[in-house]
Amino acid sequence: MKENFAISVRELTKRFNDFTAVNAITFDVKQGEIFGFLGANGAGKTTAMRMLCGLSFPTSGQAMVAGYDLYQDAEKIKKSIGYMSQKFSLYEDLTIRENIRFYGGIYGLSDHEIKTKTETLVHQLHLEEQLNKLVKSLPLGWKQKLSFSVAMIHQPKIVFLDEPTGGVDPVTRREFWTLIYEAASKGTTVFVTTHYMDEAEYCDRVSIMVDGRIDALDTPLELKRKFNAPSMEEVFVQLARKAKRAE
Amino acid sequence: MKQFLFFIQKEFYHLLRDKRTLFILFGMPVVQIVIFGFALTNEVKNSRIAILDQSKDEATASIIQQLEASQYFDIEKNLQSEADIEPAFREGKIKLVVVFPSQFQSTLLHTNTAPIQLIADATDPNVANTLTNYASAIILDYQNNIRGNQDFPYTIETEMRMLYNPQMKGSYNFVPGVMAMVLMLVCAMMTSISIVREKEIGTMEVILVSPMVPLRVVIAKMVPYLLLSMINIGSILVLSVFALDVPIQGSLLLLVFECFLFTITSLALGLFISSVTNSQQTAMLISLMGMFLPTIMFSGFMFPVENMPLPLQVISNVVPAKWFYYIVKAVMIKGLGFFSIWKETLILAGMTTVLMLISIKKFKTRLE
DSSP states (O other): OOTTEEEEEEEEEEEETTEEEEEEEEEEEETTOEEEEEEOTTSSHHHHHHHHHTSSOOSEEEEEETTEETTTOHHHHHHHEEEEOSSOOSOTTSBHHHHHHHHHHHTTOOHHHHHHHHHHHHHHHTOGGGTTSBGGGSOHHHHHHHHHHHHTTTOOSEEEEESTTTTOOHHHHHHHHHHHHHHHHTTOEEEEEOSOHHHHHHSSEEEEEETTEEEEEEOHHHHHHHTTOSSHHHHHHHHHTTOOSOO | OHHHHHHHHHHHHHHHHOHHHHHHHHHHHHHHHHIIIIISOSOOOSEEEEEEESSOSHHHHHHHHHHHHSTTEEEEEEEOSGGGHHHHHHHSOOOEEEEEOTTHHHHHHHHSOOOOEEEEOTTSHHHHHHHHHHHHHHHHHHHHHHHTTOOOTTOOOOOOOOSSOTTOOTHHHHHHHHHHHHHIIIIIIHHHHHHHHHHHHTHHHHHHHSSOOHHHHHHHHHHHHHHHHHHHHHHHHHHHHHTSOOOOOSOHHHHHHHHHHHHHHHHHHHHHHHHHOSOHHHHHHIIIIIIIHHHHHHSSSSSOGGGSOHHHHHHHTTOHHHHHHHHHIIIIISOOOHHHHHHHHHHHHHHHHHHHHHHHHHHHHHHO
16 A cells, blocks of 8 residues: 555455445545546445544554554544544534634644634635524525535544535535635645535545445446546436446 | 543533523422422321210210311211111212210220220222221220229230431431432433433444443543532432421431432433433433332332232342432431441442443444
Protein backbone atom coordinates (compact mmCIF):
# COMPACT_ATOMS: atom_id res chain seq x y z
CA MET A 1 0.00 0.00 0.00
CA LYS A 2 1.38 3.35 -0.96
CA GLU A 3 1.67 6.10 1.59
CA ASN A 4 0.45 8.91 -0.61
CA PHE A 5 -3.08 7.60 -0.86
CA ALA A 6 -5.59 9.12 1.54
CA ILE A 7 -7.50 5.87 1.67
CA SER A 8 -6.24 2.53 0.58
CA VAL A 9 -8.50 -0.50 0.79
CA ARG A 10 -7.67 -4.13 0.04
CA GLU A 11 -10.19 -6.96 -0.01
CA LEU A 12 -12.25 -5.30 2.70
CA THR A 13 -15.17 -7.54 3.69
CA LYS A 14 -18.06 -7.31 6.11
CA ARG A 15 -20.34 -10.22 6.82
CA PHE A 16 -23.44 -10.20 8.98
CA ASN A 17 -24.01 -13.88 9.72
CA ASP A 18 -24.31 -15.42 6.24
CA PHE A 19 -25.03 -12.12 4.49
CA THR A 20 -22.03 -10.48 2.88
CA ALA A 21 -22.75 -6.78 2.95
CA VAL A 22 -19.37 -5.77 1.57
CA ASN A 23 -17.56 -8.31 -0.53
CA ALA A 24 -13.77 -7.95 -0.78
CA ILE A 25 -13.65 -4.41 -2.13
CA THR A 26 -10.33 -2.93 -3.22
CA PHE A 27 -9.71 0.69 -4.15
CA ASP A 28 -7.51 3.72 -3.50
CA VAL A 29 -8.44 7.33 -2.96
CA LYS A 30 -5.86 9.97 -3.79
CA GLN A 31 -5.14 12.85 -1.48
CA GLY A 32 -7.25 15.92 -2.17
CA GLU A 33 -9.57 13.95 -4.39
CA ILE A 34 -13.35 14.16 -4.41
CA PHE A 35 -14.29 10.51 -4.43
CA GLY A 36 -17.88 9.61 -5.21
CA PHE A 37 -19.07 6.39 -3.64
CA LEU A 38 -22.21 5.30 -5.46
CA GLY A 39 -24.53 2.35 -5.30
CA ALA A 40 -28.19 1.46 -5.10
CA ASN A 41 -29.84 1.16 -1.71
CA GLY A 42 -28.53 -1.93 0.01
CA ALA A 43 -25.46 -2.22 -2.22
CA GLY A 44 -23.27 -1.90 0.87
CA LYS A 45 -21.89 1.60 0.56
CA THR A 46 -22.93 2.80 4.00
CA THR A 47 -21.48 -0.34 5.57
CA ALA A 48 -18.20 0.19 3.73
CA MET A 49 -18.10 3.80 4.84
CA ARG A 50 -18.86 2.89 8.43
CA MET A 51 -15.91 0.51 8.43
CA LEU A 52 -13.58 3.21 7.17
CA CYS A 53 -14.82 5.60 9.88
CA GLY A 54 -14.26 3.06 12.62
CA LEU A 55 -17.95 2.63 13.41
CA SER A 56 -17.94 -1.00 12.41
CA PHE A 57 -15.29 -3.73 12.49
CA PRO A 58 -14.39 -5.35 9.14
CA THR A 59 -14.72 -9.13 8.95
CA SER A 60 -11.55 -9.35 6.90
CA GLY A 61 -9.34 -7.33 4.59
CA GLN A 62 -6.97 -4.41 5.01
CA ALA A 63 -7.44 -0.67 4.99
CA MET A 64 -5.29 2.40 5.54
CA VAL A 65 -7.05 5.65 6.29
CA ALA A 66 -5.07 8.89 6.41
CA GLY A 67 -1.92 6.78 6.52
CA TYR A 68 -3.00 4.76 9.55
CA ASP A 69 -3.93 1.13 9.78
CA LEU A 70 -7.62 0.58 10.44
CA TYR A 71 -6.96 -2.12 13.01
CA GLN A 72 -4.01 -0.69 14.87
CA ASP A 73 -4.41 3.05 14.84
CA ALA A 74 -8.15 3.55 15.08
CA GLU A 75 -7.66 6.41 17.56
CA LYS A 76 -5.30 8.27 15.24
CA ILE A 77 -7.69 7.81 12.36
CA LYS A 78 -10.47 9.34 14.43
CA LYS A 79 -8.45 12.54 14.86
CA SER A 80 -7.76 12.77 11.14
CA ILE A 81 -11.22 12.34 9.75
CA GLY A 82 -14.47 14.26 9.76
CA TYR A 83 -17.85 12.62 9.38
CA MET A 84 -21.25 13.85 8.41
CA SER A 85 -23.91 11.22 8.87
CA GLN A 86 -26.90 10.53 6.70
CA LYS A 87 -29.09 11.74 9.48
CA PHE A 88 -28.69 15.34 10.33
CA SER A 89 -25.92 15.58 12.88
CA LEU A 90 -26.40 18.81 14.83
CA TYR A 91 -28.34 19.31 18.04
CA GLU A 92 -31.59 21.11 17.35
CA ASP A 93 -32.01 22.33 20.89
CA LEU A 94 -28.60 23.95 20.95
CA THR A 95 -27.73 27.27 19.30
CA ILE A 96 -25.36 27.44 16.36
CA ARG A 97 -22.62 28.75 18.63
CA GLU A 98 -23.14 25.95 21.14
CA ASN A 99 -23.08 23.30 18.43
CA ILE A 100 -19.80 24.60 17.05
CA ARG A 101 -18.38 24.84 20.54
CA PHE A 102 -19.43 21.29 21.39
CA TYR A 103 -17.99 19.67 18.27
CA GLY A 104 -14.86 21.80 18.51
CA GLY A 105 -14.64 20.70 22.13
CA ILE A 106 -14.87 16.99 21.55
CA TYR A 107 -12.16 17.25 18.89
CA GLY A 108 -9.97 18.85 21.52
CA LEU A 109 -9.76 22.37 20.05
CA SER A 110 -8.68 25.11 22.43
CA ASP A 111 -11.04 27.90 23.46
CA HIS A 112 -9.14 30.29 21.24
CA GLU A 113 -9.33 27.99 18.24
CA ILE A 114 -13.01 27.46 18.79
CA LYS A 115 -13.55 31.20 18.90
CA THR A 116 -11.72 31.94 15.66
CA LYS A 117 -13.27 28.91 13.97
CA THR A 118 -16.72 30.07 14.98
CA GLU A 119 -16.06 33.49 13.50
CA THR A 120 -14.73 32.29 10.16
CA LEU A 121 -17.34 29.62 9.84
CA VAL A 122 -20.23 31.90 10.61
CA HIS A 123 -18.85 34.52 8.26
CA GLN A 124 -18.42 31.99 5.49
CA LEU A 125 -21.98 30.76 5.82
CA HIS A 126 -23.46 34.23 6.46
CA LEU A 127 -24.93 33.12 9.74
CA GLU A 128 -23.85 36.12 11.85
CA GLU A 129 -27.41 37.02 12.75
CA GLN A 130 -28.40 33.48 13.65
CA LEU A 131 -25.40 32.66 15.78
CA ASN A 132 -27.32 32.59 19.03
CA LYS A 133 -30.46 31.05 17.63
CA LEU A 134 -31.42 27.42 18.08
CA VAL A 135 -30.45 25.22 15.16
CA LYS A 136 -34.03 24.03 14.90
CA SER A 137 -35.04 27.45 13.56
CA LEU A 138 -32.73 27.15 10.53
CA PRO A 139 -33.93 25.96 7.12
CA LEU A 140 -32.72 22.48 6.14
CA GLY A 141 -30.26 23.71 3.54
CA TRP A 142 -28.45 25.86 6.06
CA LYS A 143 -28.40 23.09 8.62
CA GLN A 144 -26.77 20.87 6.05
CA LYS A 145 -24.10 23.43 5.22
CA LEU A 146 -23.50 24.10 8.89
CA SER A 147 -23.29 20.39 9.51
CA PHE A 148 -20.59 20.09 6.87
CA SER A 149 -18.62 23.00 8.27
CA VAL A 150 -18.82 21.47 11.73
CA ALA A 151 -17.55 18.15 10.37
CA MET A 152 -14.60 20.16 9.00
CA ILE A 153 -13.95 22.07 12.21
CA HIS A 154 -10.77 20.24 13.17
CA GLN A 155 -9.39 20.47 9.63
CA PRO A 156 -9.43 16.74 8.97
CA LYS A 157 -7.35 15.17 6.22
CA ILE A 158 -10.36 13.24 5.03
CA VAL A 159 -14.04 14.02 5.34
CA PHE A 160 -16.68 11.33 4.95
CA LEU A 161 -20.08 12.54 3.78
CA ASP A 162 -22.93 10.07 3.85
CA GLU A 163 -25.62 11.33 1.49
CA PRO A 164 -25.09 14.89 2.62
CA THR A 165 -27.62 16.51 0.31
CA GLY A 166 -30.62 14.25 0.83
CA GLY A 167 -33.87 16.21 0.66
CA VAL A 168 -32.30 19.53 -0.25
CA ASP A 169 -33.32 21.73 -3.18
CA PRO A 170 -31.06 22.00 -6.27
CA VAL A 171 -29.86 25.54 -5.48
CA THR A 172 -28.73 24.57 -2.00
CA ARG A 173 -27.15 21.42 -3.34
CA ARG A 174 -25.12 23.55 -5.72
CA GLU A 175 -24.04 25.77 -2.84
CA PHE A 176 -23.17 22.71 -0.81
CA TRP A 177 -20.92 21.47 -3.58
CA THR A 178 -19.17 24.82 -3.63
CA LEU A 179 -18.23 24.13 -0.01
CA ILE A 180 -16.97 20.66 -0.97
CA TYR A 181 -14.84 22.10 -3.76
CA GLU A 182 -13.40 24.68 -1.41
CA ALA A 183 -12.45 21.98 1.08
CA ALA A 184 -10.90 19.84 -1.65
CA SER A 185 -8.93 22.77 -3.04
CA LYS A 186 -7.38 23.19 0.40
CA GLY A 187 -6.21 19.58 0.27
CA THR A 188 -8.95 17.76 2.14
CA THR A 189 -9.90 14.44 0.64
CA VAL A 190 -13.67 14.18 0.24
CA PHE A 191 -15.33 10.77 0.33
CA VAL A 192 -18.97 11.21 -0.53
CA THR A 193 -21.93 8.91 -1.08
CA THR A 194 -24.88 10.21 -3.04
CA HIS A 195 -27.98 9.23 -4.92
CA TYR A 196 -27.94 12.26 -7.19
CA MET A 197 -26.29 11.48 -10.48
CA ASP A 198 -25.60 15.10 -11.32
CA GLU A 199 -23.50 15.17 -8.17
CA ALA A 200 -21.62 12.13 -9.39
CA GLU A 201 -20.54 14.26 -12.33
CA TYR A 202 -18.93 16.73 -9.91
CA CYS A 203 -16.64 14.06 -8.47
CA ASP A 204 -13.05 13.52 -9.59
CA ARG A 205 -13.55 9.80 -9.56
CA VAL A 206 -16.56 7.62 -8.94
CA SER A 207 -16.96 4.05 -7.78
CA ILE A 208 -20.22 2.19 -8.21
CA MET A 209 -21.09 -0.63 -5.84
CA VAL A 210 -23.40 -3.45 -6.85
CA ASP A 211 -24.28 -6.26 -4.43
CA GLY A 212 -21.37 -5.55 -2.11
CA ARG A 213 -18.74 -5.37 -4.86
CA ILE A 214 -17.26 -2.40 -6.68
CA ASP A 215 -18.29 -2.92 -10.30
CA ALA A 216 -16.85 0.23 -11.79
CA LEU A 217 -14.30 2.83 -10.73
CA ASP A 218 -13.06 5.70 -12.86
CA THR A 219 -13.52 9.35 -13.73
CA PRO A 220 -17.09 10.20 -14.74
CA LEU A 221 -15.89 10.94 -18.26
CA GLU A 222 -14.12 7.63 -18.64
CA LEU A 223 -17.08 5.70 -17.16
CA LYS A 224 -19.48 7.26 -19.64
CA ARG A 225 -17.14 6.33 -22.48
CA LYS A 226 -16.71 2.75 -21.25
CA PHE A 227 -20.41 2.14 -20.86
CA ASN A 228 -21.22 4.12 -23.96
CA ALA A 229 -23.66 6.21 -21.98
CA PRO A 230 -24.59 9.89 -22.34
CA SER A 231 -24.78 10.50 -18.60
CA MET A 232 -23.73 9.07 -15.26
CA GLU A 233 -27.34 8.26 -14.66
CA GLU A 234 -27.27 5.87 -17.62
CA VAL A 235 -24.04 4.28 -16.37
CA PHE A 236 -25.58 3.78 -12.96
CA VAL A 237 -28.76 2.26 -14.31
CA GLN A 238 -26.85 -0.15 -16.53
CA LEU A 239 -24.83 -1.36 -13.53
CA ALA A 240 -27.60 -1.34 -10.98
CA ARG A 241 -29.78 -3.51 -13.18
CA LYS A 242 -27.35 -6.35 -12.72
CA ALA A 243 -28.03 -6.36 -9.01
CA LYS A 244 -29.54 -9.59 -7.75
CA ARG A 245 -29.90 -8.53 -4.17
CA ALA A 246 -33.31 -7.33 -3.17
CA GLU A 247 -33.35 -4.02 -1.38
CA MET B 1 -10.84 16.20 30.46
CA LYS B 2 -11.95 19.33 28.70
CA GLN B 3 -13.75 17.26 26.08
CA PHE B 4 -15.58 15.68 28.93
CA LEU B 5 -16.64 19.00 30.42
CA PHE B 6 -17.86 20.20 27.04
CA PHE B 7 -19.96 17.09 26.83
CA ILE B 8 -21.48 17.54 30.26
CA GLN B 9 -22.22 21.17 29.46
CA LYS B 10 -24.05 20.04 26.35
CA GLU B 11 -26.09 17.54 28.37
CA PHE B 12 -27.14 20.31 30.71
CA TYR B 13 -28.25 22.43 27.77
CA HIS B 14 -30.46 19.57 26.62
CA LEU B 15 -31.89 19.14 30.07
CA LEU B 16 -32.45 22.81 30.84
CA ARG B 17 -33.92 23.67 27.45
CA ASP B 18 -36.59 21.04 27.76
CA LYS B 19 -38.67 22.96 30.28
CA ARG B 20 -41.59 20.59 30.30
CA THR B 21 -39.53 17.51 31.09
CA LEU B 22 -37.57 19.43 33.66
CA PHE B 23 -40.76 20.52 35.34
CA ILE B 24 -41.99 16.94 35.45
CA LEU B 25 -38.70 15.69 36.80
CA PHE B 26 -38.64 18.15 39.66
CA GLY B 27 -42.36 18.23 40.20
CA MET B 28 -42.89 14.49 40.21
CA PRO B 29 -41.37 13.66 43.60
CA VAL B 30 -43.21 16.55 45.22
CA VAL B 31 -46.52 15.54 43.69
CA GLN B 32 -46.00 11.90 44.58
CA ILE B 33 -45.19 12.68 48.18
CA VAL B 34 -48.21 14.93 48.44
CA ILE B 35 -50.51 12.42 46.79
CA PHE B 36 -49.29 9.49 48.84
CA GLY B 37 -49.11 11.54 51.97
CA PHE B 38 -52.47 13.19 51.91
CA ALA B 39 -54.67 11.59 49.34
CA LEU B 40 -53.79 7.95 48.97
CA THR B 41 -53.53 6.24 52.27
CA ASN B 42 -54.03 2.80 53.72
CA GLU B 43 -55.45 4.27 56.87
CA VAL B 44 -59.19 3.92 56.90
CA LYS B 45 -60.97 6.88 58.37
CA ASN B 46 -64.64 7.82 58.74
CA SER B 47 -65.94 4.48 57.55
CA ARG B 48 -69.66 4.12 57.67
CA ILE B 49 -70.87 1.38 59.90
CA ALA B 50 -74.19 0.11 61.17
CA ILE B 51 -75.15 -1.17 64.58
CA LEU B 52 -77.58 -3.93 65.39
CA ASP B 53 -78.15 -3.60 69.07
CA GLN B 54 -80.47 -6.31 70.30
CA SER B 55 -79.69 -5.63 73.92
CA LYS B 56 -79.82 -1.86 74.33
CA ASP B 57 -78.21 -1.79 77.75
CA GLU B 58 -75.52 0.27 79.45
CA ALA B 59 -72.67 -1.81 78.14
CA THR B 60 -73.73 -1.68 74.50
CA ALA B 61 -74.46 2.03 74.70
CA SER B 62 -71.01 2.65 76.07
CA ILE B 63 -69.28 0.59 73.36
CA ILE B 64 -71.35 2.27 70.65
CA GLN B 65 -70.42 5.63 72.02
CA GLN B 66 -66.75 4.79 71.88
CA LEU B 67 -67.06 3.53 68.34
CA GLU B 68 -68.77 6.74 67.36
CA ALA B 69 -66.15 8.81 69.10
CA SER B 70 -63.27 7.23 67.22
CA GLN B 71 -62.08 8.91 64.03
CA TYR B 72 -62.37 5.62 62.17
CA PHE B 73 -66.11 5.15 62.32
CA ASP B 74 -69.28 7.03 61.53
CA ILE B 75 -72.41 5.29 62.62
CA GLU B 76 -74.69 5.54 59.67
CA LYS B 77 -77.57 3.35 60.75
CA ASN B 78 -79.14 1.51 63.62
CA LEU B 79 -80.53 -1.74 62.35
CA GLN B 80 -83.60 -3.33 63.83
CA SER B 81 -83.20 -7.00 63.04
CA GLU B 82 -80.78 -9.45 61.49
CA ALA B 83 -82.81 -9.35 58.30
CA ASP B 84 -81.63 -5.73 57.84
CA ILE B 85 -77.96 -6.66 57.69
CA GLU B 86 -77.84 -7.94 54.12
CA PRO B 87 -79.74 -5.00 52.61
CA ALA B 88 -77.50 -2.55 54.51
CA PHE B 89 -74.41 -4.03 52.89
CA ARG B 90 -76.05 -4.20 49.50
CA GLU B 91 -76.56 -0.48 49.47
CA GLY B 92 -72.81 -0.34 49.46
CA LYS B 93 -72.24 2.44 51.93
CA ILE B 94 -71.89 0.33 55.03
CA LYS B 95 -68.54 -1.37 55.49
CA LEU B 96 -69.07 -2.97 58.87
CA VAL B 97 -71.95 -4.07 61.04
CA VAL B 98 -71.52 -4.52 64.79
CA VAL B 99 -74.03 -7.00 66.21
CA PHE B 100 -74.77 -7.15 69.93
CA PRO B 101 -76.80 -10.18 71.02
CA SER B 102 -79.73 -9.71 73.41
CA GLN B 103 -78.90 -9.45 77.09
CA PHE B 104 -75.36 -8.54 76.31
CA GLN B 105 -74.56 -6.85 79.59
CA SER B 106 -76.06 -9.45 81.85
CA THR B 107 -74.32 -12.24 79.99
CA LEU B 108 -71.09 -10.35 80.31
CA LEU B 109 -71.50 -9.75 84.03
CA HIS B 110 -72.59 -13.25 84.87
CA THR B 111 -70.41 -15.39 82.72
CA ASN B 112 -67.57 -12.94 82.23
CA THR B 113 -67.80 -13.49 78.54
CA ALA B 114 -70.16 -12.21 75.89
CA PRO B 115 -69.96 -12.37 72.14
CA ILE B 116 -70.03 -9.44 69.77
CA GLN B 117 -70.28 -10.16 66.08
CA LEU B 118 -68.39 -8.02 63.60
CA ILE B 119 -69.58 -8.44 60.04
CA ALA B 120 -67.48 -6.73 57.45
CA ASP B 121 -67.85 -6.15 53.73
CA ALA B 122 -64.87 -8.13 52.52
CA THR B 123 -65.12 -7.23 48.87
CA ASP B 124 -62.10 -5.17 49.78
CA PRO B 125 -60.31 -7.56 52.12
CA ASN B 126 -57.74 -5.05 53.30
CA VAL B 127 -60.31 -2.52 54.38
CA ALA B 128 -62.39 -5.25 56.02
CA ASN B 129 -59.38 -6.44 57.90
CA THR B 130 -58.41 -3.01 59.06
CA LEU B 131 -61.93 -2.13 60.18
CA THR B 132 -62.43 -5.30 62.22
CA ASN B 133 -59.07 -4.68 63.86
CA TYR B 134 -60.01 -1.14 64.78
CA ALA B 135 -63.35 -2.28 66.14
CA SER B 136 -61.80 -5.13 68.15
CA ALA B 137 -59.30 -2.73 69.62
CA ILE B 138 -62.05 -0.39 70.77
CA ILE B 139 -64.03 -3.24 72.27
CA LEU B 140 -60.96 -4.58 74.01
CA ASP B 141 -60.41 -1.16 75.42
CA TYR B 142 -63.88 -1.12 76.87
CA GLN B 143 -63.35 -4.55 78.34
CA ASN B 144 -60.24 -3.38 80.09
CA ASN B 145 -62.08 -0.38 81.43
CA ILE B 146 -64.94 -2.24 83.03
CA ARG B 147 -62.57 -4.74 84.48
CA GLY B 148 -60.99 -1.80 86.24
CA ASN B 149 -58.30 -2.66 88.66
CA GLN B 150 -59.66 -5.89 89.92
CA ASP B 151 -57.51 -8.84 89.15
CA PHE B 152 -59.15 -11.78 87.56
CA PRO B 153 -57.42 -15.03 87.97
CA TYR B 154 -55.97 -16.52 84.86
CA THR B 155 -56.54 -13.52 82.69
CA ILE B 156 -54.00 -13.06 79.95
CA GLU B 157 -53.70 -9.54 78.77
CA THR B 158 -52.35 -8.97 75.33
CA GLU B 159 -50.70 -5.68 74.86
CA MET B 160 -49.69 -4.51 71.43
CA ARG B 161 -46.90 -2.13 70.65
CA MET B 162 -46.28 -0.89 67.16
CA LEU B 163 -42.54 -0.62 66.93
CA TYR B 164 -40.93 2.18 64.90
CA ASN B 165 -44.27 3.44 63.75
CA PRO B 166 -46.50 3.71 66.82
CA GLN B 167 -49.16 5.68 65.00
CA MET B 168 -49.26 3.15 62.15
CA LYS B 169 -48.71 5.91 59.65
CA GLY B 170 -48.73 4.95 56.00
CA SER B 171 -46.12 7.56 55.19
CA TYR B 172 -43.47 5.49 56.96
CA ASN B 173 -44.03 2.93 54.30
CA PHE B 174 -44.30 4.96 51.16
CA VAL B 175 -41.59 7.58 51.58
CA PRO B 176 -38.90 4.94 50.93
CA GLY B 177 -41.10 3.58 48.14
CA VAL B 178 -41.47 6.95 46.46
CA MET B 179 -37.71 7.42 46.64
CA ALA B 180 -37.14 4.15 44.84
CA MET B 181 -39.76 5.01 42.25
CA VAL B 182 -38.51 8.50 41.54
CA LEU B 183 -34.88 7.45 41.27
CA MET B 184 -35.79 4.59 38.99
CA LEU B 185 -37.84 6.87 36.80
CA VAL B 186 -35.45 9.80 36.63
CA CYS B 187 -32.30 7.79 36.21
CA ALA B 188 -33.20 4.69 34.29
CA MET B 189 -35.75 6.23 32.00
CA MET B 190 -34.16 9.60 31.38
CA THR B 191 -30.65 8.27 30.83
CA SER B 192 -31.80 5.61 28.43
CA ILE B 193 -33.92 8.12 26.54
CA SER B 194 -31.15 10.68 26.32
CA ILE B 195 -28.70 8.14 24.90
CA VAL B 196 -31.19 6.57 22.53
CA ARG B 197 -32.26 10.02 21.33
CA GLU B 198 -28.75 10.64 20.10
CA LYS B 199 -28.83 7.35 18.25
CA GLU B 200 -32.13 8.34 16.69
CA ILE B 201 -31.07 11.77 15.52
CA GLY B 202 -27.73 10.44 14.32
CA THR B 203 -25.45 12.50 16.54
CA MET B 204 -24.23 9.40 18.34
CA GLU B 205 -22.47 8.24 15.16
CA VAL B 206 -20.74 11.56 14.83
CA ILE B 207 -19.62 11.44 18.45
CA LEU B 208 -18.26 7.93 18.04
CA VAL B 209 -16.35 8.87 14.91
CA SER B 210 -14.73 11.61 16.99
CA PRO B 211 -11.78 10.93 19.30
CA MET B 212 -14.08 11.05 22.32
CA VAL B 213 -13.68 7.87 24.39
CA PRO B 214 -16.99 5.95 24.60
CA LEU B 215 -16.68 5.47 28.35
CA ARG B 216 -16.54 9.22 28.81
CA VAL B 217 -19.61 9.67 26.65
CA VAL B 218 -21.45 7.32 28.96
CA ILE B 219 -20.30 9.04 32.12
CA ALA B 220 -21.05 12.50 30.73
CA LYS B 221 -24.56 11.32 29.94
CA MET B 222 -25.07 10.21 33.52
CA VAL B 223 -23.75 13.21 35.41
CA PRO B 224 -26.75 15.54 34.92
CA TYR B 225 -29.21 12.88 36.01
CA LEU B 226 -27.10 11.98 39.00
CA LEU B 227 -27.24 15.59 40.08
CA LEU B 228 -30.94 15.86 39.39
CA SER B 229 -31.59 12.74 41.45
CA MET B 230 -29.69 14.05 44.42
CA ILE B 231 -31.79 17.21 44.30
CA ASN B 232 -34.90 15.07 44.15
CA ILE B 233 -33.77 13.01 47.12
CA GLY B 234 -33.27 16.25 48.98
CA SER B 235 -36.75 17.50 48.22
CA ILE B 236 -38.33 14.17 49.13
CA LEU B 237 -36.53 14.09 52.46
CA VAL B 238 -37.38 17.68 53.28
CA LEU B 239 -41.02 17.08 52.45
CA SER B 240 -41.22 13.87 54.44
CA VAL B 241 -39.64 15.38 57.52
CA PHE B 242 -41.43 18.70 57.52
CA ALA B 243 -44.75 17.99 55.81
CA LEU B 244 -45.39 14.37 56.71
CA ASP B 245 -43.60 14.16 60.05
CA VAL B 246 -41.63 11.13 59.00
CA PRO B 247 -38.43 11.40 60.97
CA ILE B 248 -34.98 10.38 59.78
CA GLN B 249 -34.02 8.12 62.66
CA GLY B 250 -30.69 6.94 61.37
CA SER B 251 -27.67 8.69 59.98
CA LEU B 252 -28.45 11.17 57.24
CA LEU B 253 -25.03 10.62 55.74
CA LEU B 254 -25.61 6.89 55.48
CA LEU B 255 -29.02 7.49 53.95
CA VAL B 256 -27.62 9.84 51.33
CA PHE B 257 -24.85 7.38 50.58
CA GLU B 258 -27.35 4.58 50.02
CA CYS B 259 -29.45 6.83 47.79
CA PHE B 260 -26.34 7.66 45.82
CA LEU B 261 -25.63 3.98 45.38
CA PHE B 262 -29.14 3.25 44.18
CA THR B 263 -28.95 6.22 41.80
CA ILE B 264 -25.91 4.63 40.22
CA THR B 265 -27.80 1.34 39.99
CA SER B 266 -30.64 3.07 38.17
CA LEU B 267 -28.22 4.86 35.86
CA ALA B 268 -26.63 1.54 35.00
CA LEU B 269 -30.07 0.15 34.26
CA GLY B 270 -30.78 3.11 32.01
CA LEU B 271 -27.53 2.56 30.20
CA PHE B 272 -28.36 -1.10 29.83
CA ILE B 273 -31.75 -0.28 28.32
CA SER B 274 -30.14 2.12 25.87
CA SER B 275 -27.81 -0.60 24.71
CA VAL B 276 -30.62 -2.96 23.78
CA THR B 277 -32.79 -0.57 21.83
CA ASN B 278 -32.51 2.15 19.23
CA SER B 279 -35.82 3.90 19.65
CA GLN B 280 -36.88 6.35 22.31
CA GLN B 281 -40.32 4.85 22.54
CA THR B 282 -39.02 1.36 23.14
CA ALA B 283 -36.62 2.73 25.73
CA MET B 284 -39.48 4.42 27.51
CA LEU B 285 -41.64 1.30 27.39
CA ILE B 286 -38.87 -0.93 28.68
CA SER B 287 -38.17 1.52 31.49
CA LEU B 288 -41.80 1.62 32.49
CA MET B 289 -42.69 -2.04 32.12
CA GLY B 290 -39.34 -3.54 32.94
CA MET B 291 -38.17 -1.23 35.70
CA PHE B 292 -40.95 0.86 37.08
CA LEU B 293 -43.58 -1.85 37.50
CA PRO B 294 -41.25 -4.36 39.19
CA THR B 295 -40.16 -1.55 41.47
CA ILE B 296 -43.74 -1.02 42.55
CA MET B 297 -44.70 -4.67 42.68
CA PHE B 298 -41.65 -6.40 44.06
CA SER B 299 -40.03 -3.89 46.34
CA GLY B 300 -42.50 -4.63 49.09
CA PHE B 301 -43.72 -1.09 48.97
CA MET B 302 -47.25 -1.85 47.79
CA PHE B 303 -47.55 -5.59 48.32
CA PRO B 304 -45.71 -7.49 51.01
CA VAL B 305 -43.15 -9.77 49.40
CA GLU B 306 -43.48 -12.24 52.27
CA ASN B 307 -47.00 -13.11 51.16
CA MET B 308 -46.08 -13.82 47.56
CA PRO B 309 -45.77 -17.34 46.17
CA LEU B 310 -42.22 -18.63 46.30
CA PRO B 311 -41.35 -18.11 42.60
CA LEU B 312 -42.32 -14.45 42.87
CA GLN B 313 -40.31 -14.08 46.05
CA VAL B 314 -37.32 -15.41 44.18
CA ILE B 315 -37.92 -12.97 41.34
CA SER B 316 -38.22 -10.11 43.77
CA ASN B 317 -34.61 -10.71 44.80
CA VAL B 318 -33.30 -9.53 41.46
CA VAL B 319 -35.21 -6.27 41.67
CA PRO B 320 -32.70 -3.70 42.96
CA ALA B 321 -35.47 -1.55 44.37
CA LYS B 322 -36.34 -4.28 46.86
CA TRP B 323 -32.95 -3.98 48.51
CA PHE B 324 -32.96 -0.23 48.38
CA TYR B 325 -36.42 -0.12 49.92
CA TYR B 326 -35.26 -2.39 52.71
CA ILE B 327 -32.19 -0.26 53.33
CA VAL B 328 -34.04 3.04 53.38
CA LYS B 329 -36.63 1.68 55.77
CA ALA B 330 -33.90 0.34 58.02
CA VAL B 331 -31.93 3.57 58.09
CA MET B 332 -34.66 6.14 57.91
CA ILE B 333 -37.46 4.57 59.94
CA LYS B 334 -35.75 2.10 62.24
CA GLY B 335 -32.61 4.13 62.69
CA LEU B 336 -30.28 1.21 62.10
CA GLY B 337 -26.62 1.69 61.33
CA PHE B 338 -24.44 0.41 58.54
CA PHE B 339 -23.73 -2.87 60.33
CA SER B 340 -27.34 -3.90 60.03
CA ILE B 341 -27.58 -3.26 56.34
CA TRP B 342 -24.13 -4.06 55.00
CA LYS B 343 -25.37 -7.26 53.41
CA GLU B 344 -28.12 -5.49 51.48
CA THR B 345 -25.74 -2.71 50.54
CA LEU B 346 -23.28 -5.25 49.25
CA ILE B 347 -25.97 -6.94 47.14
CA LEU B 348 -26.99 -3.59 45.68
CA ALA B 349 -23.39 -2.64 44.99
CA GLY B 350 -22.78 -6.01 43.37
CA MET B 351 -25.81 -5.62 41.12
CA THR B 352 -24.68 -2.14 40.16
CA THR B 353 -21.18 -3.26 39.28
CA VAL B 354 -22.38 -6.15 37.15
CA LEU B 355 -24.97 -4.02 35.35
CA MET B 356 -22.51 -1.22 34.76
CA LEU B 357 -19.86 -3.54 33.35
CA ILE B 358 -22.28 -5.31 31.03
CA SER B 359 -23.77 -2.05 29.76
CA ILE B 360 -20.44 -0.36 29.16
CA LYS B 361 -19.17 -3.40 27.34
CA LYS B 362 -22.31 -3.55 25.22
CA PHE B 363 -22.18 0.15 24.50
CA LYS B 364 -18.66 -0.18 23.13
CA THR B 365 -19.06 -3.30 21.04
CA ARG B 366 -22.20 -2.05 19.42
CA LEU B 367 -20.56 0.92 17.94
CA GLU B 368 -16.97 0.02 17.26
